[in-house]
Amino acid sequence: xxxxxxxxxxxxxxxxxxxxxxxxxxxxxxxxxxxxxxxxxxxxxxxxxxxxxxxxxxxxxxxxxxxxxxxxxxxxxxxxxxxxxxxxxxxxxxxxxxxxxxxxxxxxxxxxxxxxxxxxxxxxxxxxxxxxxxxxxxxxxxxxxxxxxxxxxxxxxxxxxxxxxxxxxxxxxxxxxxxxxxxxxxxxxxxxxxxxxxxxxxxxxxxxxxxxxxxxxxxxxxxxxxxxxxxxxxxxxxxxxxxxxx
Amino acid sequence: xxxxxxxxxxxxxxxxxxxxxxxxxxxxxxxxxxxxxxxxxxxxxxxxxxxxxxxxxxxxxxxxxxxxxxxxxxxxxxxxxxxxxxxxxxxxxxxxxxxxxxxxxxxxxxxxxxxxxxxxxxxxxxxxxxxxxxxxxxxxxxxxxxxxxxxxxxxxxxxxxxxxxxxxxxxxxxxxxxxxxxxxxxxxxxxxxxxxxxxxxxxxxxxxxxxxxxxxxxxxxxxxxxxxxxxxxxxxxxxxxxxxxxxxxxxxxxxxxxxxxxxxxxxxxxxxxxxxxxxxxxxxxxxxxxxxxxxxxxxxxxxxxxxxxxxxxxxxxxxxxxxxxxxxxxxxxxxxxxxxxxxxxxxxxxxxxxxxxxxxxxxxxxxxxxxxxxxxxxxxxxxxxxxxxxxxxxxxxxxxxxxxxxxxxxxxxxxxx
Numbered sequence: 001x002x003x004x005x006x007x008x009x010x011x012x013x014x015x016x017x018x019x020x021x022x023x024x025x026x027x028x029x030x031x032x033x034x035x036x037x038x039x040x041x042x043x044x045x046x047x048x049x050x051x052x053x054x055x056x057x058x059x060x061x062x063x064x065x066x067x068x069x070x071x072x073x074x075x076x077x078x079x080x081x082x083x084x085x086x087x088x089x090x091x092x093x094x095x096x097x098x099x100x101x102x103x104x105x106x107x108x109x110x111x112x113x114x115x116x117x118x119x120x121x122x123x124x125x126x127x128x129x130x131x132x133x134x135x136x137x138x139x140x141x142x143x144x145x146x147x148x149x150x151x152x153x154x155x156x157x158x159x160x161x162x163x164x165x166x167x168x169x170x171x172x173x174x175x176x177x178x179x180x181x182x183x184x185x186x187x188x189x190x191x192x193x194x195x196x197x198x199x200x201x202x203x204x205x206x207x208x209x210x211x212x213x214x215x216x217x218x219x220x221x222x223x224x225x226x227x228x229x230x231x232x233x234x235x236x237x238x239x240x241x242x243x244x245x246x
Numbered sequence: 247x248x249x250x251x252x253x254x255x256x257x258x259x260x261x262x263x264x265x266x267x268x269x270x271x272x273x274x275x276x277x278x279x280x281x282x283x284x285x286x287x288x289x290x291x292x293x294x295x296x297x298x299x300x301x302x303x304x305x306x307x308x309x310x311x312x313x314x315x316x317x318x319x320x321x322x323x324x325x326x327x328x329x330x331x332x333x334x335x336x337x338x339x340x341x342x343x344x345x346x347x348x349x350x351x352x353x354x355x356x357x358x359x360x361x362x363x364x365x366x367x368x369x370x371x372x373x374x375x376x377x378x379x380x381x382x383x384x385x386x387x388x389x390x391x392x393x394x395x396x397x398x399x400x401x402x403x404x405x406x407x408x409x410x411x412x413x414x415x416x417x418x419x420x421x422x423x424x425x426x427x428x429x430x431x432x433x434x435x436x437x438x439x440x441x442x443x444x445x446x447x448x449x450x451x452x453x454x455x456x457x458x459x460x461x462x463x464x465x466x467x468x469x470x471x472x473x474x475x476x477x478x479x480x481x482x483x484x485x486x487x488x489x490x491x492x493x494x495x496x497x498x499x500x501x502x503x504x505x506x507x508x509x510x511x512x513x514x515x516x517x518x519x520x521x522x523x524x525x526x527x528x529x530x531x532x533x534x535x536x537x538x539x540x541x542x543x544x545x546x547x548x549x550x551x552x553x554x555x556x557x558x559x560x561x562x563x564x565x566x567x568x569x570x571x572x573x574x575x576x577x578x579x580x581x582x583x584x585x586x587x588x589x590x591x592x593x594x595x596x597x598x599x600x601x602x603x604x605x606x607x608x609x610x611x612x613x614x615x616x617x618x619x620x621x622x623x624x625x626x627x628x629x630x631x632x633x634x635x636x637x638x639x640x641x642x643x644x645x646x647x648x649x650x651x652x653x654x655x656x657x658x659x660x661x662x663x
Contacts, residue, residue: 104622104626
């Protein structure tokens with residue numbers, strides 16, 4: 001399989017705080033990487049840095065995506081190259097409806113029928129004319145993010161805690177939608193790659209991860225089968241990882 | 247011809263005389279004597295026969311030159327009424343004429359003329375009476391609901407003109423009416439003043455949706471004086487749009503909710519450019535039970551513009567009433583200024599629920615980046631957010647005008663960035 005993303009010795013700070021400390025990671029086209037780690041380990045910072053948000057300052061290292069060095073590219077350029085993100089807590093944008101945003105993202109590339117079909121499947125038809133994320137519940141936000149990504153169609157999807165704030169009933173819907181977004185239900189078409197951050201691991205009941213990584217102290221400390229990693233964390237917590245590293 | 251009584255007229259004029267030099271409470275004082283040219287013009291057969299410049303200016307204020315989706319039209323250029331027409335399909339449902347003609351035709355107009363805007367309010371109201379140059383009179387008959395809006399265009403084509411119009415709209419009981427008014431100039435360098443007195447009456451169960459688009463220019467002053475009375479179960483909606491530069495404009499329209507369950511809503515959209523001085527507000531006075539009101543203002547100050555965004559909700563009823571004021575501004579320029587001045591007054595109205603929110607700030611970078619992460623360029627992201635902020639959702643606005651307004655916003659937003 002061909003390499004899609006390569007991160008080399010990535011050091012990132014936010015304000016005066018060093019968050020990522022020499023991350024090395026690579027993934028292939030269509031691969032689904034699951035990131036585990038306690039709060040403050042740097043998981044969200046990694047995907048925000050990959051997306052190019054200026055708040056996350058790269059001090060050292062390079063990021064290559066589809067064989068291009070994207071380290072100096074801005075958010076828009078990276079999105080155009082095929083990276084997309086599902087935020088854990090997206091901002092509210094009053095005055096801009098979900099429908100309007102999806103139309104702008106689509107730029108006529110996705111038919112209206114298709115977009116309405118996606119909305120219906122995500123149970124968002126009644127939210128299209130509401131202000132973006134204004135008063136949305138946790139689950140509605142996640143589904144709205146997935147709808148936008150379905151229309152954006154990136155090659156690499158960065159998903160930050162898809163289960164947080166989502167009730168049990170809706171986790172299945174979110175999980176199935178992620179599978180659809182990643183193309184896991186399709187046989188012939190190319191699959192999308194993904195980096196999924198999870199705290200609880202609930203999402204793994206619905207989405208098959210190819211590889212799991214444990215993030216601790218701003219770096220990847222362990223890699224393996226995601227379900228094995230999850231069961232290890234459930235058994236020994238992240239403290240077990242620290243012991244293992246020693 | 248009966249017309250309004252000479253006694254009433256002379257009384258009105260005497261009061262106007264006393265206010266000839268009275269400065270307005272708000273806004274810079276204008277020497278109106280500078281604008282003393284009197285220009286009369288001939289009638290036209292159709293709006294399509296307007297001069298090209300005038301036609302283009304009218305188009306940009308929402309006027310449908312072909313009159314296809316309009317129930318009637320009124321056009322005034324400088325000091326002359328050049329055109330008035332009711333679409334044949336709507337004859338018998340409404341009437342349109344100049345206010346000067348209506349004053350001659352109807353003696354009962356005495357009960358409406360200068361009854362809600364005081365003629366001696368300031369020198370501008372005084373001038374509107376003493377040197378009145380028409381204005382439109384639109385009346386929709388009881389229980390009539392013309393499907394399409396009436397359009398009115400007040401255009402100034404010459405320099406040093408003071409256009410002093412007195413507009414009147416009467417929506418009779420159970421009737422409904424939409425009006426689009428475009429006030430504009432055919433010369434972008436024109437110097438002058440537009441004084442527009444407007445008195446609107448919405449009778450029991452009536453509905454009036456009033457959209458006004460102002461397109462002025464760098465050296466032009468504007469002083470509208472507007473008041474509306476809404477009776478029982480009546481509804482008044484005002485949409486006001488100002489996106490082009492103006493030397494100075496000051497207006498504070500008021501809606502008096504006199505009857506039970508009457509409602510009023512003001513939507514004000516202002517984009518301050520160059521060194522425009524803009525002082526605009528909306529006032530709703532609650533005088534009856536279960537009245538409701540909402541005043542929404544969206545302002546953007548670019549360049550060196552100064553914007554006062556006012557809003558007054560005044561409860562005077564002892565019964566329940568509900569009102570909200572939402573006043574938000576974005577500053578695009580370090581030299582621009584926005585003053586947001588919301589005011590809630592409960593005058594012995596222990597059951598009134600009045601609320602407001604006001605904010606001024608830049609476009610949130612977080613929102614721009616969010617949209618950029620969806621593959622939308624920075625310029626387009628700012629444009630989408632700005633257009634959304636101004637939320638120009640005005641019914642019956644021609645598509646090209648809606649598009650043009652968005653383009654103007656986008657272009658200015660790019661410059662500001």
